[in-house]
Each structure stands twice: as C-alpha cells, then as structure tokens.
Amino acid sequence: MNYKETTNWMFNQLPMYQLQGASAYKEDLTNIKLLAEHLGNPEKKLQTIHVAGTNGKGSTSHMLASVLQEAGYKVGLYTSPHLKDFRERIKVNGLEISEDFVCEFISKHKDFFEANDMSFFEMSVGLAFDYFVSEKADIAIIEVGLGGRLDATNIITPLVSVITNIGLDHTQFLGNTLEAIAGEKAGIIKPNVPVVIGEYTDETQPIFLAKAEENNAPISFASDLIDQIYLSDLIGDYQFHNKKTVQQTISILNNQTNFKVSTEQLKEGLLNVVKNTGLQGRWQQLGENPKIICDTAHNKHGLAVVMNQLQNEKYEKLHIVLGVVNDKDLDSILPLFPKEAQYYFCSPNSARGLPTETLQNAAEKFNLIGEKYDSVESAFAKAKQNASKNDFIYVGGSTFVVAELPL
Numbered sequence: 565m566n567y568k569e570t571t572n573w574m575f576n577q578l579p580m581y582q583l584q585g586a587s588a589y590k591e592d593l594t595n596i597k598l599l600a601e602h603l604g605n606p607e608k609k610l611q612t613i614h615v616a617g618t619n620g621k622g623s624t625s626h627m628l629a630s631v632l633q634e635a636g637y638k639v640g641l642y643t644s645p646h647l648k649d650f651r652e653r654i655k656v657n658g659l660e661i662s663e664d665f666v667c668e669f670i671s672k673h674k675d676f677f678e679a680n681d682m683s684f685f686e687m688s689v690g691l692a693f694d695y696f697v698s699e700k701a702d703i704a705i706i707e708v709g710l711g712g713r714l715d716a717t718n719i720i721t722p723l724v725s726v727i728t729n730i731g732l733d734h735t736q737f738l739g740n741t742l743e744a745i746a747g748e749k750a751g752i753i754k755p756n757v758p759v760v761i762g763e764y765t766d767e768t769q770p771i772f773l774a775k776a777e778e779n780n781a782p783i784s785f786a787s788d789l790i791d792q793i794y795l796s797d798l799i800g801d802y803q804f805h806n807k808k809t810v811q812q813t814i815s816i817l818n819n820q821t822n823f824k825v826s827t828e829q830l831k832e833g834l835l836n837v838v839k840n841t842g843l844q845g846r847w848q849q850l851g852e853n854p855k856i857i858c859d860t861a862h863n864k865h866g867l868a869v870v871m872n873q874l875q876n877e878k879y880e881k882l883h884i885v886l887g888v889v890n891d892k893d894l895d896s897i898l899p900l901f902p903k904e905a906q907y908y909f910c911s912p913n914s915a916r917g918l919p920t921e922t923l924q925n926a927a928e929k930f931n932l933i934g935e936k937y938d939s940v941e942s943a944f945a946k947a948k949q950n951a952s953k954n955d956f957i958y959v960g961g962s963t964f965v966v967a968e969l970p971l
Contacts, residue, residue: 567663570670571650574684595682596716599690602676606693610640610701611823612720613813616708616749617728617762619866620806623798623837623846624728624762625707627810630840631833632703633657635825640696640704642717644688647844647967654692656699658841665695685709689716703823711738713751723821724813725752725781727772728806729763731865732896742767750775758782758816762809786812796834800847800859802869807834845966847873853953855879858971860963862888864896870960871900879956881906883947887923887940887965889916894926901927905958906950907934910943912964940968 565573600607615625622643629641639657646652651660669691670677677687689709696704706722708715730746738748746768753759753775761772764785776783790808798806814830817823825833837843847870850856855877861870874882882905888894889912909924911917920936927934937943940959947957959969 565667565671567667570667574650574670574687592714593716593719595680596686596689596719598680599676599682599686600693600719602673603690603694606690606697607720609697610693610720611703612722613703613705613724613726613817614708614717614720614722614752615705615726615728616712616715616752617726618731618745618749618863619861620728620762620802620809621707621726622860623800623803623843624726624806624809625705626837626841626843627796627798627806627834628726628813629655629658629705630837631810631814631825631830632705632823633840634833634836635823635829637702637823638700640692640699640701641841642689642692642696642704643707644685644709645963647963647971650688652842653688654695655841656696656701658839660842661691661695665698666691669694683716686716708749708752711751712749714748715752718752721754722757723823724816725754725757725759726809726813727752727759727761728809729865730765730768731863732893743771746771747775753779753781755779756781758784758820760809760813760816761785761787763787763805784812784816794831794834797836797838798843798846800870801873802861802866803846810834844971845963848971850959850969850971851948851957854883854948854951854955854957856948856957856959858959858966858969860966861960862892862962864893864900867897867900867960871902874956874958875902877956880952880954881956883908883951883955883957884934885910885940885943885947885957885959885965886927886961887912887920887943888918888961889914889964890918891916892918892962894923898927898930898932901930901932903931905932905934906947907932908943908947909934909936910938910940910965912940912962912968914964917962917964940965944969 654661786808845860887910
C-alpha cells in the first residue's frame with residue numbers, strides 16, 4: 565500500500581476515537597501491552613516526559629519539545645490529533661515521520677494488528693515508540709490521547725509526569741465531575757516519578773495529592789511555584805499557565821535528571837515553538853485587515869479563556885465561523901460566545917461533525933444569530949467576503965474546523 569492507502573486503512577478499518585467516539589475507547593491496557601511486547605518493548609528504551617490534561621497538553625508538549633531542542637537534544641514528539649496529515653503526530657526535532665516509515669511499519673505488522681484487533685490509537689502509539697527508538701531520540705515528549713489511566717500511552721515510566729489542568733470534557737468516558745476526571749488523569753502518576761500539576765482547583769488538588777502520596781511521587785504545583793514567566797511565540801491567553809507548567813517541568817529535569825537546560829535555552833525554546841515544532845491552530849493569526857484568528861479550543865474550560873481574549877480585541881464587527889462535533893455539551897459552551905457577533909454555522913467534514921442545522925437551532929436559543937453553510941470552506945469564504953478591514957474573524961469550535969482552513 566502507498567502512504568494514502570496505508571493511512572486510509574488505519575483510519576477506516578480500525579476503531580478511532582476521533583471518527584467513532586465511544587466505541588474506540590478501550591477499557592484496559594491489555595492490547596497496547598501486547599503490541600509493545602510484539603515490538604520488543606520500545607517504550608522501555610526511551611527517556612520520556614508524559615503529558616496529560618483536559619486543555620493545554622498539546623501546547624505544553626510542543627513547548628517542552630522546543631525547549632529541549634534548543635538545549636541540543638534530539639527530541640521525539642508524539643501528539644494527537646493531527647490537523648492536515650497523520651504524520652504531524654510523530655516528529656523528531658520538528659520533522660515529521662517519513663511516509664515510507666509509516667508504510668513499512670504498517671505493512672510489517674498488519675497481520676498482527678488485524679489478528680489482535682488493534683485500534684488506530686494503539687497502532688499509532690506503537691509506531692511512535694518504534695520510530696523514536698530507531699531515530700535514537702535522546703528524549704520523547706508523549707502526549708496522552710484521552711484521559712490517562714487507560715490511555716495507550718500509559719505504559720511508559722517517564723522522567724516526569726505532567727498534568728496541565730482538569731475540565732469537563734469527554735465525560736462519557738472519564739466521568740462527569742472534576743474529581744472523577746482528575747482521578748483518570750492522575751492515572752499517569754507513577755511510583756517515585758515526579759509529577760507537575762499545572763492548574764488545580766479545590767476539587768482536584770486532593771485527588772492529585774492522594775495519588776502522588778500513594779505512589780511516593782514528589783508533586784509540585786506550577787501555578788504556586790513559578791513567579792517569573794518568560795515570553796513565547798504562542799500568544800493565546802491560556803498559554804500563561806502552560807508556560808508555568810513547562811518552566812516547572814524543566815526545573816525538575818535540571819535538578820533530578822541528567823538533562824540540563826540553561827535559562828537562555830528555556831527562553832529561546834519558548835520563543836520559537838512554532839519554528840521548532842510546527843505547532844498550529846493555537847490562537848493562530850491567518851490574516852490582517854481584517855484580523856483573522858483560528859483556535860482549536862473546543863470545550864468549556866478552553867473556550868472560556870479564548871472568548872475572554874476575543875472580547876479584549878478591538879474591532880468594528882465580529883464574525884464567528886463556528887462548527888462543533890456531536891459529543892459537545894452545547895448548553896455549556898454556547899453561552900460563552902458573544903451575542904453581538906455575526907455567525908457562520910458549519911459542520912466539519914467528519915463522521916462526528918454535528919449537523920449545521922442542529923448547531924444553528926441550538927445557538928438561536930442563546931441569541932447567537934447567523935446563516936448556515938454546507939462546509940467550513942464556504943462559511944469562511946463568506947465571512948471574509950462580508951468583513952471590512954477593521955473587522956475581526958474568529959474561526960473555531962473544533963479541531964476539525966481548524967483543520968479545514970488554509971493554514
């Protein structure tokens with residue numbers, strides 16, 4: 565199979581949370597342990613940092629990778645989901661895995677995958693670990709896909725575990741309280757491995773403290789410890805806490821491992837995240853006059869910060885291109901959006917995309933008024949056509965919506 569055929573097979577033949585939702589979520593780690601053993605346990609040959617959290621884990625992972633690259637290390641980076649191409653998920657020093665490596669890996673192990681009903685995500689994790697070992701990465705930043713305790717990435721024993729924050733998202737798998745979700749995310753805390761918590765609440769802090777104590781894991785709360793925050797090329801307001809989390813994680817690496825990062829390298833890494841890692845879709849500016857911003861925030865916790873930042877922008881008229889997936893709690897996210905905006909409702913081109921009419925009808929209940937469009941592309945084109953040079957266009961609601969923009 566060529567690359568397109570290979571990735572189509574991965575997407576279509578096997579359960580994948582992004583496309584299917586609940587049926588792709590596994591109840592234990594049996595499969596990924598079986599796969600790891602089949603591959604010769606590559607995860608045991610890697611030095612890693614494990615990053616979980618409701619929001620910010622992608623930005624935090626990319627920041628950490630950028631900082632460690634600036635310090636001269638060869639850095640693997642595993643993240644999800646991708647925007648344009650599957651290979652965005654697996655990078656070494658910012659360069660995507662080759663199409664040939666993906667094809668050869670799947671071809672070599674396809675019979676095993678089929679015989680053992682491996683999920684898309686399990687295959688991807690196995691591929692990433694195998695690739696990082698073959699590339700002789702000094703360290704790999706591994707982002708959790710969903711949750712933590714039962715996530716396929718949770719077979720590693722990292723140098724540091726990181727939990728960015730806890731919000732209500734994916735409640736059908738992780739529980740519908742902050743305490744329950746914190747319990748799932750805290751599942752990445754390992755015996756004697758330091759853990760950094762980015763943000764905490766009265767509900768989540770006791771969960772983290774108890775899990776850390778149970779595992780004799782030194783715990784630190786970045787929001788309480790970091791006073792001086794360095795600048796970054798990632799300019800979303802929500803990066804404030806992510807930068808603290810990264811700075812605390814680097815401090816622990818410096819003090820407790822053989823990895824060393826100078827203050828200058830830390831600063832340079834934070835300033836060059838996009839150049840070093842290729843991160844996209846985080847308060848990303850696509851145009852000027854009118855100013856166009858896209859962002860992948862898609863749950864209440866993330867959107868609240870983004871909408872607040874939006875309100876601080878200066879513009880004559882606000883245009884919002886909005887689409888979501890079908891598992892979002894619209895009653896919790898739609899009230900966050902400004903009523904004075906002109907809306908362009910659309911549905912991302914995904915099996916999980918919420919029908920445009922459903923979104924429009926739900927939005928009208930919150931006095932969010934606009935027209936519906938048959939694609940993200942047509943909605944975005946109409947917003948650009950309608951906007952004058954002093955207006956502001958925001959595009960978001962889902963990673964899948966941002967993925968369909970000309971980034």
